[in-house]
Amino acid sequence: MSQRFCKIFLTCCAISTFATVYSAATPDSDELAELQFPNEDALKRIEEVKQNIFFSDELSSSEYHDDLDIEMGLLENGGNYEWDLLIFTQQWPVTTCYHWREEDKDHECKLPAAKEFWTVHGVWPTKKGHIGPSFCNKTANFDINLLSDIKDELNHFWPDIDGESKGDWLWKHEWLKHGTCAAVLEELNNELKYFSQGITWREGFQLSKILGDSGIHPDSNNTVVAIHAALVKGLGKNPSIHCLYDSKKDVSYLEEIRICFDKSLNATDCDGVKHGNAVSIDYPGGTVITNCHISKPVHYPSLVPNRRRQEENKWKFPIVNLYKLVQFIMWFTL
Numbered sequence: 001m002s003q004r005f006c007k008i009f010l011t012c013c014a015i016s017t018f019a020t021v022y023s024a025a026t027p028d029s030d031e032l033a034e035l036q037f038p039n040e041d042a043l044k045r046i047e048e049v050k051q052n053i054f055f056s057d058e059l060s061s062s063e064y065h066d067d068l069d070i071e072m073g074l075l076e077n078g079g080n081y082e083w084d085l086l087i088f089t090q091q092w093p094v095t096t097c098y099h100w101r102e103e104d105k106d107h108e109c110k111l112p113a114a115k116e117f118w119t120v121h122g123v124w125p126t127k128k129g130h131i132g133p134s135f136c137n138k139t140a141n142f143d144i145n146l147l148s149d150i151k152d153e154l155n156h157f158w159p160d161i162d163g164e165s166k167g168d169w170l171w172k173h174e175w176l177k178h179g180t181c182a183a184v185l186e187e188l189n190n191e192l193k194y195f196s197q198g199i200t201w202r203e204g205f206q207l208s209k210i211l212g213d214s215g216i217h218p219d220s221n222n223t224v225v226a227i228h229a230a231l232v233k234g235l236g237k238n239p240s241i242h243c244l245y246d247s248k249k250d251v252s253y254l255e256e257i258r259i260c261f262d263k264s265l266n267a268t269d270c271d272g273v274k275h276g277n278a279v280s281i282d283y284p285g286g287t288v289i290t291n292c293h294i295s296k297p298v299h300y301p302s303l304v305p306n307r308r309r310q311e312e313n314k315w316k317f318p319i320v321n322l323y324k325l326v327q328f329i330m331w332f333t334l
């Protein structure tokens, strides 16, 4: 029981840290404004969290267009390129496109033609408790010709949905940033093997089907716990679930689902993996790793919602509402 309490306490600490960052970013948010940490340690932690939010989020458009990546790659691993797991990330393109368009109304996005279609974002080697490693081979090149045998599958399952990208930008980026680190495994030691593995997993782990089997389809609102239960039922492993939060509308959108694999390329639990601003939250059905609001519905959109009249950069990383979270946890654990 005391262990449980400890866990709850730690979760709350993590959450309130995020909440503080959040309130600093939006002074008008009075609900969270009281959550202040006056001491130095806490401020340092907040700085760390901010760093993580900025640098670790693989979804933001900055990930797609950020040369800082290279510096971060160097900073993060200091030449140590060891990793434990592969994170296989699929994204819900509707949410990504919506996010980009809200940030920049002229941002072009290429949605897949197929309906209810999740696309691969990447296969990311990861050391538990860390982000990365990345950019493990500074002399590596990307040669699109090596992928000619699977070009159609890549275009289908692993497309670059960013209409602003040029040519093979996403694949090149994924290979140089992540593939060069995965390449220590013989099964993934060249472009063709690495990208083929992503395709194989995309075919083997069809999120639309897994979610659909539990009655979760686009154009619905679900708790993250319901999404989690559906995924665990379909995968037999614990994934992580990522949202983008539109603070203007106060709506969380399902954005990415990440499945972890061990070095034998078998699916495994994502526990212990650092996923940007996601946290682990216990509930009676298990432990959900997520950055989605735990106590609010998560919207799984079927269409990019209509453009707003007034564009504002109001996208934030979802911050679990501390008060409601505490209520939620108490409800289930006390």
Ligand SMILES: *[C@@H]1O[C@H](CO)[C@@H](O)[C@H](O)[C@H]1NC(C)=O
Residues within 6 Å of the ligand: 137, 138, 139, 140, 141, 183
């Ligand atoms: C890095 O990439 C280059 C170019 O493809 C290759 O020749 C070299 O073997 C790679 N180094 C490692 C350590 O994999």
Ligand SMILES: *[C@@H]1O[C@H](CO)[C@@H](O)[C@H](O)[C@H]1NC(C)=O
Residues within 6 Å of the ligand: 219, 220, 221, 251, 297, 299
């Ligand atoms: C889901 O929630 C959003 C945001 O509150 C709302 O606009 C939408 O109508 C809801 N959709 C369904 C199917 O309930």
Ligand SMILES: *[C@@H]1O[C@H](CO)[C@@H](O)[C@H](O)[C@H]1NC(C)=O
Residues within 6 Å of the ligand: 264, 265, 266
């Ligand atoms: C990985 O999965 C394969 C096939 O399901 C199985 O034979 C093998 O033992 C697994 N490896 C590990 C390390 O669990």
